[in-house]
Amino acid sequence: MSKNYRLHFMSLIVIVLALVSLSAVAAQDKLDDQPLLQMLANVPDNASSRTEINFNDRKAVELAYPNAKMPANWAEFQSFNADKGKSDSFKPINLWWKVWKNQQSSLMGRYMGLSDEMPNVVGFDFFNVEQELNYGMPPQQTLQLKGQFDLAKVRLALTSQGFTKQDQSGVEVWCGPDGCDSGTKQNLKDRNPANPFGGDLGRKWPMILQENDLIGTPDLTIMQNHVAVKAGNTPSLADAPEYRAAVEALTQNGVLMQANFWDGEILASMSNLDPIIMTAPAEQRKAILSDILKDYETLPVYKLLAFGDIANDTKAAGEVALVYNAEEDAKKAAEIIPKRIATFKSLVSQRPLTQILEDRGVTAPDVQVVESKGQYVVLVSLTSTKTSDEDILAYTTAEEGGSVTINPPGLVYRYLVSSALQRDLGWLGTI
Structure with missing residues (x-):
């Protein structure tokens, strides 16, 4: 084998190995871009989380059915309902709705009829939510929402309900009027199912606010575990092979x-x-x-x-x-x-x-x-x-x-x- 041929052969091997490496990195990046894995990255890897987990991706309906379109907000959905199928302009929303309403994994979907109250109660619109994850057995359950939120409005809504902001290990946590250890306390006089974070029983769950993630649970220990994950101090389920x-x-x-x-x-x-x-x-x-x-x-x-x-x-x-x-x-x-x-x-x-x-x-x-x-x-x-x-x-x-x-x-x-x-x-x- 000539010297030039050996050099050419070695160069080819290096190129092939580099392409394989890039392919592996691309596959890894693609997996990490999955909304489900991103949400699992917020879930503590412990016995309380390792139970039943439900994931619903409203936005994915648009990818699976390219002609479908999720309503931009509750007002647009109400306009679609009022139209009763008369206008072709609502066909994309109608297609999205017919697909999504047949799904059973959305916890928020149970109280969709109260969505007009949500902006005042929790500071976001029903259709600001793009994905949701619920897990754990009551009273240690957790609801996690991912979407497009104006956190200033969420903070304002929480403040109006007596919540106060805390910094816990660099994580923004909001606690109810009686503290983060009172999330399990029921008050049926304050019952408002428009609040997906415990409102069905008048509870005020402590919550984590961070960028496009809202996380709530009635249990103080579970909340502390989520804070530890967000702070990078403990592994998440996304780390579990x-x-x-x-x-x-x-x-x-x-x-x-x-x-x-x-x-x-x-x-x-x-x-x-x-x-x-x-x-x-x-x-x-x-x-x-x-x-x-x-x-x-x-x-x-x-x-x-x-x-x-x-x-x-x-x-x-x-x-x-x-x-x-x-x-x-x-x-x-x-x-x-x-x-x-x-x-x-x-x-x-x-x-x-x-x-x-x-x-x-x-x-x-x-x-x-x-x-x-x-x-x-x-x-x-x-x-x-x-x-x-x-x-x-x-x-x-x-x-x-x-x-x-x-x-x-x-x-x-x-x-x-x-x-x-x-x-x-x-x-x-x-x-």
Whole structure:
């Protein structure tokens, strides 16, 4: 090999390594730009947070459905409602609304009817919020909002309610009239659900204000944990490899509009026998267990379970992500899960899972193992053809007198999360 050839060859290797490095950095930056991961970066990595987590991204609907437009403010949404579909100018808002209202992960959506009061009560408009994350079990729950806020107006609204500002480790914290340790105190005379931070029970949760983030919780210790994360003194869930891996897997096939995580004690309950089985009469219980255990293979125990609702240009999917430490366990799970889907029968509806999925436009599950920095995610994609804008706009519910038969957006995701809450996900059981 000539000297010039060797130099050329070495130069080529250096260029290739540099391109690989740049590609890895770009992928990392792309992951860190995900709103879900940005919000998890505010969540303390402890047992109180590692429960059930719900994520809703209103703004993502515009990315998943490019012709959709989220209302700029509550006034514009009211104008859209008053128009009653007469003007084509409101079609983008109508499309956004028909997609978003079928989602179930928004805590704020429950009190949307009181949104006209929000600017006076909390200093921001309902549609200033672009993403929300709620997690933890009451009274240790937390609500986190991300969006476009005028913090001067938020501060003014809090001041009018008797809140005072504190600097805690360089983090801006607002405490109610009776202090940050009184967030759990109920006062039904002050009940105002227009305040998403405890207003449904007249509580005054302490809050963190920082740039585009608003974080509130009734629990003082939980608030202090959030302050420690914001101050950079303790790790967040975004630092946890299993959460990063789950977010990377859930966002690789499309735009993520909502997500749900199971961790800690509620995840451990997946190893318990379904309560429907345990409460059944003895003979019925015996028949159910005999049927389940026929050709049974144990699913390796996973350390995190997540669900996602995604869409791309042509497809929509409800996704399931199971996170493992070991590649061998993930590969074994990826072999077992399709067999379980093919044979599982819902204990709630008494229907085969394959029929339930077919009703929702899913023909066959796609199961793959996704590696992410030493974590292995079994990603189950339950994919259907994406419903067209025209069909979504024509869709009305039975309550609205509708007769158009389509699969509304988010249908598979809704089924997955509802089944988890009903403990009807035996095909993911690890017993």
